[in-house]
Amino acid sequence: MKVFIVGIGLIGGSFALDLKAGIPGISIAGIDGNEDHLKQALELGLIDRMSTMEDIHDADLVYLAIPVDASIKVLPEVLDRVKDDCVVIDAGSTKENICRVVEDHAKRRNFLAAHPIAGTEFSGPQAAIHGLFRNKTNIICEVEKTAFKLQEKALEVFQKIGMRIRYMDARSHDRHIAYVSHLSHISSFMLGKTVLEKEKNERDIFDLAGSGFASTVRLAKSSPAMWAPIFSQNKKNVLETLNEYILNLQHFRKLMQEDNFDQLYQEMDRTNHIKEVLNGINKNEELKLQENGK
Amino acid sequence: MKVFIVGIGLIGGSFALDLKAGIPGISIAGIDGNEDHLKQALELGLIDRMSTMEDIHDADLVYLAIPVDASIKVLPEVLDRVKDDCVVIDAGSTKENICRVVEDHAKRRNFLAAHPIAGTEFSGPQAAIHGLFRNKTNIICEVEKTAFKLQEKALEVFQKIGMRIRYMDARSHDRHIAYVSHLSHISSFMLGKTVLEKEKNERDIFDLAGSGFASTVRLAKSSPAMWAPIFSQNKKNVLETLNEYILNLQHFRKLMQEDNFDQLYQEMDRTNHIKEVLNGINKNEELKLQENGK
Known part of the structure; x- marks a missing residue:
């Protein structure tokens, strides 16, 4: 072939x-x-x-x-x-x-x-x-x-x-991928930007940054030549996810400003459910391994 | 002892x-x-x-x-x-x-x-x-x-x-850690929330989510009992980082809305510098290994 x-x-x-x-x-x-x-x-x-x-x-x-x-x-x-x-x-x-x-x-x-x-x-x-x-x-x-x-x-x-x-179908693909891939890249790029802008003295980043930061900012290493066109082509869906993400961050900020840490606790507790989703992804991986007889 | x-x-x-x-x-x-x-x-x-x-x-x-x-x-x-x-x-x-x-x-x-x-x-x-x-x-x-x-x-x-x-000093610690740890947790929790709220049909998350999503959303599995008090105790610094993060996301959204993908490219290109910072962290780890004679 x-x-x-x-x-x-x-x-x-x-x-x-x-x-x-x-x-x-x-x-x-x-x-x-x-x-x-x-x-x-x-x-x-x-x-x-x-x-x-x-x-x-x-x-x-x-x-x-x-x-x-x-x-x-x-x-x-x-x-x-x-x-x-x-x-x-x-x-x-x-x-x-x-x-x-x-x-x-x-x-x-x-x-x-x-x-x-x-x-x-x-x-x-x-x-x-x-x-x-x-x-x-x-x-x-x-x-x-x-x-x-x-x-x-x-x-x-x-x-x-x-x-x-x-x-x-192509439409569902583009809508769903905006949530589970494209938005992750924006959150990561902007997290990297925020920290880089602030921490001019990088020595402090090295010492205080742990594996959590490395994990959340990893996608900010991605190629702009690949990602700028993706954001352009999937503009409508990505803007929708980005709007919702910003609203959720603003809500989180409002709860903090109001010292409503009980509500903040509930927000995080509900989001902990992502554990099962990620376990599902892992189980899926295992299933695939089994299906492939590996 | x-x-x-x-x-x-x-x-x-x-x-x-x-x-x-x-x-x-x-x-x-x-x-x-x-x-x-x-x-x-x-x-x-x-x-x-x-x-x-x-x-x-x-x-x-x-x-x-x-x-x-x-x-x-x-x-x-x-x-x-x-x-x-x-x-x-x-x-x-x-x-x-x-x-x-x-x-x-x-x-x-x-x-x-x-x-x-x-x-x-x-x-x-x-x-x-x-x-x-x-x-x-x-x-x-x-x-x-x-x-x-x-x-x-x-x-x-x-x-x-x-x-x-x-x-x-304690003040510098709390200010810096807000950027390289506390903000990462908020970005991750709210990313998890945004996706969970939208994707009621979790099957779609399993299939479309790759390692990038898993990486950026990993910290959303963290314990609210540990994190609500941290956000409360470091409220001033965390709010400052969160404000800047939201402003950066809003700026990214504006560039997308205006179809200014050249500028968006530049933003991501500059943030790619995080590579060197993360390499610095890794080099630091290696240095530590050497120092410890391991």
């Missing part, structure tokens, strides 16, 4: 590593606007050769792992060029726009809209890691618009690298 | 485990308002015997690891009862109030105000873990107000369990 990966960073590079481990004899070509990244990807053994859009007609499978603003420009061009039995999969964190952009494309049935719930706060080919996708969920949107044989081919690949599938 | 630990939960219990591992022949008595916790602590081998305030005159060292509102009530009573060469150490996350409460106490010189930058989001004796304090920073406030011999005795104990010491 000839695979072309467009965007050979954390996600594209990790996908390449897992493909190589899971599918013997696979050939992986890389395409990237950043020449240095492309060379690094080759040196790191993520890809077998550097390629360009001119050769993409050769592909059996194309994986699009570039920022979401670039995806909506590149996808129609990729679809124009690929052969009829090639499946083109994207990995973007927003799904409504990309589905809309190709909804009337002659080769819409060659496209599978997907979002792997996998990643780290790092980016670039050197951030690629083995097994990033193992036991992770891959959200697939509008599967009915993809040719049956092609979605079957894609699923086979996802299965080989250990992913779990969940189907969802 | 006879040690009395008042409050045998995560911090008191972990301190007990480390003491036992680091100081042969030590005897540890536990005092706790919660009879069940006290029994559990005995069964778990955290303490050697259950005790009460009536016996505390026997102690060579008292470790106070209870919520900060309880500490300011219990500390004067403990100081009233202990013998002259006993050192009483607290572990509270706020330091101004507790120092003020005993500033005119006849036995002020028996008290050492400390805050170990160590912990997890869990609580109770069953949350106690071995090595929690190893290579962690212990902030000591107003050391000049503690009798020299007694602070020396305390430092020897801290050294034996592998802690690193940093001195700070």
Whole structure:
């Protein structure tokens, strides 16, 4: 199978590593606007050769792992060029726009809209890691618009690298992901900003910051080149979650100002229920492990 | 050495485990308002015997690891009862109030105000873990107000369990810790609340939430019994950090509303500098490991 990966960073590079481990004899070509990244990807053994859009007609499978603003420009061009039995999969964190952009494309049935719930706060080919996708969920949107044989081919690949599938409409995806992913990034970025602005003497941060701070601010290390387009593409949903978050913080502040610490206690006590939700996520992970016979 | 630990939960219990591992022949008595916790602590081998305030005159060292509102009530009573060469150490996350409460106490010189930058989001004796304090920073406030011999005795104990010491005045401690710890807890609790309120169908949270969400919302599992008093005691500083955090979020929202994604990119790019701060924390940890010859 000839695979072309467009965007050979954390996600594209990790996908390449897992493909190589899971599918013997696979050939992986890389395409990237950043020449240095492309060379690094080759040196790191993520890809077998550097390629360009001119050769993409050769592909059996194309994986699009570039920022979401670039995806909506590149996808129609990729679809124009690929052969009829090639499946083109994207990995973007927003799904409504990309589905809309190709909804009337002659080769819409060659496209599978997907979002792997996998990643780290790092980016670039050197951030690629083995097994990033193992036991992770891959959200697939509008599967009915993809040719049956092609979605079957894609699923086979996802299965080989250990992913779990969940189907969802693009609108629900974008609304839910705003809450459990996009808002987390804003809360983390603004927490980092608030502390950096205040603590000019960083020595004090080093000494007083524990694992709790590191955990809540981790996502503030994420790539702006990836995240600015996500916030732009999912603007309506993200603004809704952000409004609610700010209202909740203002309510918390009001309770503090009024010395209503009993009510504050109740707020936190109710939110402790997140324990069960997170345990649920962990149990889900265990379940996936069992399902995969690992 | 006879040690009395008042409050045998995560911090008191972990301190007990480390003491036992680091100081042969030590005897540890536990005092706790919660009879069940006290029994559990005995069964778990955290303490050697259950005790009460009536016996505390026997102690060579008292470790106070209870919520900060309880500490300011219990500390004067403990100081009233202990013998002259006993050192009483607290572990509270706020330091101004507790120092003020005993500033005119006849036995002020028996008290050492400390805050170990160590912990997890869990609580109770069953949350106690071995090595929690190893290579962690212990902030000591107003050391000049503690009798020299007694602070020396305390430092020897801290050294034996592998802690690193940093001195700070109580006011600076409370101001800085509001930024790098207390604010993180509020951002996390309110993030958890926002998502829980919205996602009534938790199945969707399980499937779409990745490690990023788990990381930012982890602190929302923390104990309200511990945190409501901290917010109350450090009200002024916490409100200041919370105001700035809300302003930063409102600014982020404004940029989004105006479609000013270039500026948003710059904001995130500048905040990426948190990478170096977090690397600094990690380097600090490594340095501590080296210093300790580990």
